[in-house]
Amino acid sequence: MSPNRPVTEITLAPIDRGFSAWATVVASSALGCLVWGFPNSSGALLAEYMKDPLYSSQKNAASTLPLIGTLSTGILYCSGIIIYPPIYYYPRLRKIYLWSGVFICFPSLLGASYTTNVKLLIVLQGVVYSIGASLVYYPILSYLSEWFVQRRGLASGIVVAADNIGGVLFPIIIPTLVKHFGIMITTRIYAVMLAVCLLPAVPFMKARLPESRVGSPTRHPATRSWVHDRRFWFFVTINTIQGFAHFVPLTWLPTFATSLGLTTSQASLTLTLANATSIIAGFVVGWLSDRCNIWALASTLLLLSSLATLMLWGVASFSFAGVLAYGAVYGVTAGSWSSLWSGFVRPLALGDPSVATTIINLMMFSRGVGSIASTPISTALQHSKLVVALGSGVTKTGFAVDGGRYTAVIIYTGACFACAASVTVLGWIFDKRRGIGGAEEACDVFRDRITEKA
Numbered sequence: 153m154s155p156n157r158p159v160t161e162i163t164l165a166p167i168d169r170g171f172s173a174w175a176t177v178v179a180s181s182a183l184g185c186l187v188w189g190f191p192n193s194s195g196a197l198l199a200e201y202m203k204d205p206l207y208s209s210q211k212n213a214a215s216t217l218p219l220i221g222t223l224s225t226g227i228l229y230c231s232g233i234i235i236y237p238p239i240y241y242y243p244r245l246r247k248i249y250l251w252s253g254v255f256i257c258f259p260s261l262l263g264a265s266y267t268t269n270v271k272l273l274i275v276l277q278g279v280v281y282s283i284g285a286s287l288v289y290y291p292i293l294s295y296l297s298e299w300f301v302q303r304r305g306l307a308s309g310i311v312v313a314a315d316n317i318g319g320v321l322f323p324i325i326i327p328t329l330v331k332h333f334g335i336m337i338t339t340r341i342y343a344v345m346l347a348v349c350l351l352p353a354v355p356f357m358k359a360r361l362p363e364s365r366v367g368s369p370t371r372h373p374a375t376r377s378w379v380h381d382r383r384f385w386f387f388v389t390i391n392t393i394q395g396f397a398h399f400v401p402l403t404w405l406p407t408f409a410t411s412l413g414l415t416t417s418q419a420s421l422t423l424t425l426a427n428a429t430s431i432i433a434g435f436v437v438g439w440l441s442d443r444c445n446i447w448a449l450a451s452t453l454l455l456l457s458s459l460a461t462l463m464l465w466g467v468a469s470f471s472f473a474g475v476l477a478y479g480a481v482y483g484v485t486a487g488s489w490s491s492l493w494s495g496f497v498r499p500l501a502l503g504d505p506s507v508a509t510t511i512i513n514l515m516m517f518s519r520g521v522g523s524i525a526s527t528p529i530s531t532a533l534q535h536s537k538l539v540v541a542l543g544s545g546v547t548k549t550g551f552a553v554d555g556g557r558y559t560a561v562i563i564y565t566g567a568c569f570a571c572a573a574s575v576t577v578l579g580w581i582f583d584k585r586r587g588i589g590g591a592e593e594a595c596d597v598f599r600d601r602i603t604e605k606a
Contacts, residue, residue, distance in 0.1 A: 165299075165360050172358060173299040177307050179356035180292040181314035183250075186346050187257065187285035189318025190277075191228060192402075192427060194221020196323040196420040199406040200335050203416075206268045207335075213270050215531045221403055222527035223278030224285075229395075229520025231286035232513035239294050240506065243363040246291035250357060254350045256284025261343035265336050277339075288350070291357065293509060298360040312434060312490070319427030323406075323420040331416070378500040378507060386579035387496040388518050390450065390572050395522020397457070397568030398486055400530045400561060401465065401478075402426065409475050411554040418472055426479040430487025437488040441495030447580035450492055451573050457485040458569035466562040469550035486569070490519075533560035 165172050190197075201207045201217050208214070238245050264276040292311065300307040322342075329338040378384050402423065409419035440449055464478035493515050501508035534557050551559045 167360075168300055168303040172360070173307075175356045176295055176299050176358065177310055179353040180296060180311045182349060182353045183288055183292060183357075184311050185314040185318040186349055187253075187288050188228070188315040189322045190261070190281065190342065190346075191221060191224040191285070192316070192319030193322040193326055193423070194224060195403050195406040195423045196326050197221065197335075198403065199410055199416065199419055200327070200330050202407060203410070204335055207270055207273070210270045215528075216270050216274060218403055218527045218531055219274050220278040222399060222523050223274065224282040225399060226520040226524035227279065227282035228286050228289065229516040229523060231283070231520075232290055232516050235286055235290045236294070236509065236513050239291060240509075243294070243359060243361075246294055246359070247354075247357070249287040249291050250354050253284045253287030253289075254347065254354060256287065257281055257350070258343055258347040260284060261339055261346065265339035265343060268336075293512075295357055295359065297509065308494075313431050316427050316431045316434070316487075320424050320431070323423040323427070324417075327416040327420045378511065381500055382582065383579065384500055384511070386575065386582070387500075388514065390454075390575050390579070391493075391496075391515050392518040392522055393568055393572040393575065394454065394486075394489055395519035396526050396529070397461075397522075397565045397572075398489065398519070399523045399526050400565045401461070401482055401486075403527060404530065404558065404561060405475065405479060408469070408550075408553060408558055409472075411557070412470070412472070412475070414472055414475075422475050422479040425476055426483035426487060429480050429483030433484040433488035434491040438491035438494065441492050445580075446492065446495040446499075447576060447583060449495070451576040451580065453485050453489060453492070454569050454573035454576060457482070458566045458573060460485055461562060461569060462566040465550050466559075466566070467549050467551070470548040470553065474550065490515075530561045530564065533564055534558065536560045 167173070198218055198221060201220075202214070207217060235249065239249070260276045260280040264273055264281070267273055267276070296307050296311065326338060326342075329341060333341070405422045405426070406419040409422050410416070437449070437453070460478060460481045464474065464481055468474040469478050493512055496515065497508045497511045500511060551562065
């Protein structure tokens, strides 16, 4: 073949199949599970820090320690709008990002395992670690889009499920390790395990397309007509409001459970159950989003999340069984929310993968804003007068736990979900007035574009 001959499809590895494609999925799953495992276990870690006098006795520890988890998840969600654009124009950066992320994650956690200073802990675990984790995670999305087209939903679903598996396993493992070794050595063990598992996975992340030909500084930017679409702004608004509530139960459920007098293992089990049910529900909701009206599906999930929070957490969670019930239902309703993103994106991107990735990054950013803001809000609400007014009394309800400490937090969370549901219904009404079709119409347009390209 002539060196000047353009690269054709024949010279490339097959799409949607083959060893390299599925090796990328397996490696991506390992990377995602480990980098998300620590942030997804933040509730269990918070319960351990709050019990340890080395940390909890420091000034303002009760309000600053919860920032570790929310900063970590928030930065992971928000950083895509910064990390992805350079990858789009210079695909070779993906491997550099991956290796850099691994070598940032390991020393940040290792350093955190040697400090008892809460502020330094927030910097190392909440900020530095999440920057490294972001550099690992976002190249995964780019690699998957090259290897999978027709089976992209399946490949993405596997990777997302692996992300949540970390949130299932580590809340079980961490309390056991803390019981035997303490929180500092447990963090050290996780840091070493992270490095040992990530280092062999990175070499399997390979590009399908020649990276020198995929991108350049003059690469034509994707169309931005979707920015002027009212549906996009409705989706972002709904997603942001949902983010202000989403992370509150994940942060405080283990601490709430310990306030009931439950053991550390029982408290962590509530978080494990929420993450476990979200894995199964995520596949189901993702499947439904391809077949059902996205507005109806989103408003249903938000309304159920609100009712579950107010009734199961607020009323029924005065026992271990009640907390477990809420964790399970919350994982199904709120935990599956991100599986709706493909349904939000489809009518806006219309088959353009670069637009789809851009919108997904903006969705992650808006959720990250809610993640970062929700912890200071929920921490302040625990000291509000509403707690004393509604939470005190002899009635056995979740509102009355720990003298009503969580009353305002529960009401705030349920209200946010209800507000997001109301905005969704409003967007649905506007959508109907415009006569815009649902998922079926978008899928038809998508298939037409794929046929034209073929």
